[in-house]
Amino acid sequence: MAPLCASADLLPMQPRIVPGAEGTLILLRLPEGHLVGYRNACPHMGIELDWEAHRLLSRDGRWLKCTGHGALFRPEDGVCLAGPCKGDALTPVPLREVNGTVMADG
Ligand code: FES
Numbered sequence: 001m002a003p004l005c006a007s008a009d010l011l012p013m014q015p016r017i018v019p020g021a022e023g024t025l026i027l028l029r030l031p032e033g034h035l036v037g038y039r040n041a042c043p044h045m046g047i048e049l050d051w052e053a054h055r056l057l058s059r060d061g062r063w064l065k066c067t068g069h070g071a072l073f074r075p076e077d078g079v080c081l082a083g084p085c086k087g088d089a090l091t092p093v094p095l096r097e098v099n100g101t102v103m104a105d106g
Pocket of ligand 1: 043047071083
């Protein structure tokens with residue numbers, strides 16, 4: 001397991017980008033407290049979701065958004081609900097919180 005960041009640094013619906021073993025990762029705490037992680041690579045063209053600006057959420061704050069062509073992803077499972085890769089999904093990264101630290105699990 002590799003440490004990624006402090007648990008306290010992940011506030012609900014405020015995604016963070018951290019270095020991973022292969023590129024960067026998106027870490028996101030959902031409103032009910034569950035933590036999700038995804039590879040920061042859009043299924044449309046493989047680029048980082050925030051390549052144009054350091055923003056990862058839609059204007060209303062409900063969806064993860066790719067700045068490439070505007071694809072919107074459901075935070076809970078990374079499935080693309082709108083945009084050029086509709087029906088595809090972000091690649092999940094299993095996470096675990098241990099003693100106040102978020103770890104990549106695997
Ligand atoms: S690269 Fe993400 S929507 Fe096109």
